[in-house]
Amino acid sequence: MKLTIFYDGQFYIGLIEHISKNKYKAYKYTFGNEPKDQDVLDFVNNNLLDFIKNNDKHDGIPIQQVKMKKINPKRLQRKVAKELRNPSITSKAEEAIKAELAFRKKEKSVTCKRLKEERKEYIRNIKVQKSKNKHKGK
Incomplete structure (x- = not known):
């Protein structure tokens, strides 16, 4: 027997599942507006x-018993490892966020490379200018 309490927008409802x-x-x-723990x-x-005895008017839904075939532990271990290796994206939103982060990372690396190259070029130009000034005797 299982009792789950949830809020449906107006009242708190208890869902009782019985097998x-x-x-x-x-x-x-x-339950009403806000039931206390008590x-x-x-x-x-x-x-x-x-409550269950008074409302027991329907027969219920038959449950089919599924026989579980015994799985070799090593096979189960390999199966679990394989599932863990695969990336598990749960929703389209997460996928979109990951794509956006990858794009930003790539864009940032390109701008960083460009800034490094510009800095190297600037330093090289300063050295060249210094050597020209030394050659001219300044």
């Missing part, structure tokens, strides 16, 4: 089972 005899059943309970605890300890 018995290979049948999945879900119930909805409205209210939720009282509901779970005193009223939850009565």
Whole structure:
């Protein structure tokens, strides 16, 4: 049995999920504006089972038991390692942000190279000018 409480925009709702005899059943309970921890605890300890018994009108959805085939531990380890190697992008927004960061990094490296070259050229011009001035006797 599992109780999940969420806010639907107006009230706090408790979603009760119950599995018995290979049948999945879900119930909805409205707590109100802002339930205190004590209210939720009282509901779970005193009223939850009565609420389920009173609202048990549907048969539920049958759950099919899936037999899990035993996987070799080494194969499982290789599978996990392979999944960890692959980059996992969860949304288009993250992908766009990564592309933008890569673009900025590339742009920054190009501007840094250009600035370095300009500085080297400036220093070289100063040295050349100094050597010309020495040659002229200044």
